[in-house]
Amino acid sequence: MAQPSREGLPPGPSLPAIFVTLAYMKDPYLFYRTQFQKYGSPFTVNTLRGKLVIVTDPEQAKQLFTASPDELDVWGADALDPIVGPASLLLVAGNRHKRDRKLLTPPFHGARMKAYGAVMRDAARREAGRWRVGEEQSFLRCAQAVSLEVILRAVFGVQSSGDVEAWSRAVTGLMDSAHPAGLFFRAARVAPFGLGPWAKFLEARAAVDRMVFDEIRDRRAKERYGDDILSLMMQARYEDGGVMSDADLRDELMTLLLAGHETTAISLSWAMYWLHRNPSDLEAVHKELDQLVAEGRFEAEHIAQLPMLEAVCNETLRLNPIVADVVRLSHAPIEVGPYKLAAGTAVAVSIATIHEREDLFERATEFVPKRFLQKKYSPFEHIPFGGGHRRCLGAAFAMYEMKLVLAELLSAHRFAVTGPERVGRRGITLGPENGVRFRYLGSRVPATSAREIKANVV
């Protein structure tokens, strides 16, 4: 690679910071795409939090993702702080991040993670059990119920259905009250006379905090530990023998909830949307699922290995990445393409823009899951879970959940997606604007013989 020759910041639009921040809030994909078309990669934008260098090239993303973790810090963290709290894995850096990530990693991998497969499948079945034939509703709302139940049972260890309902109400109240203005703009964090959206948010947060701290205290007192992630966190030891404080446990629980609930629900909704807009891909998935049913192997371990189902999840996350970009603040000079950026520069990888590049993904605006059967993409080209030392901790968990929930629903049920969709802001995330409306068409009998499977697909 050529030596970086340029000092200073890459060029970019000379738009006022307030305009950039509002354009980003409205539609980050569109904003980045437009600037990339004008300036190439990297380019610089002015934001209310200072200058930000945006990378839309996989080689440059690699430079950032493989830079030394000791030299990278978080940036723009105060937007999430009100929800997740200062000890959140999303907000800590350096040794603290390394130490906490090591403690939190085991339950999200291997056999421990796979143990949550039953929770995921049960949640999907329970949700489908509520549907009535002919009824029209939002798939996103159904997926939110499933992914919230998964987090509450697998992470928080909530057990009875009554408790799941009470926790769901409190948590949904908190997420619904998290208005983007209060998170993006510090000045909007005011509650005059205890009124207004910020006051509502504080009230909802206090309600969830009370439940979390009561639960932690009760478990400690009764030594009531199970296989859930909260139990594992409460019993885990740092290298120096210390345990996580109650305040830190609360912050990590809120982090896992924020990072893992809505993200997975939105991805599931897009997958359902695209599959029902592309019948030949849906048929290919049906064929794989029916084959497992016919062979009596409709188990999580086999479902997780189905190539077409995996390709569908990967393509959904490519076409509709839930997180538009990931940002790092560099404490040391860092090379990005032809630039040597000074210490203190904030650099973002625009996930969405990389995923839209025609030179990497032919017919990039279309849903083409089979591309993942034909080619292996590098961890700097297909990056829905970010990259480097902060890559999504729950990536394997999310993929597992997507596959199991899709397998449960698609093998046994029929749907008609009823309306068009486009990306819109949903609180602090972006998702399908209309929630993926669908009509439930009733149960589906999987083909059980080789002849039937073939006939279904032709």
Ligand code: HEM
């Ligand atoms: C389809 C679903 C999901 C998507 C698209 C997604 C995406 C992401 C992205 C882009 C990041 C930032 C990575 C970076 O900075 O390089 C992230 C971080 C994170 N995610 Fe996910 N995520 C998903 C599901 C989950 C789930 C299910 C969990 C856990 C239950 C989870 C837990 C986390 C945590 C703890 C972090 C912070 C990691 C760190 O800073 O070290 N995510 N996720």
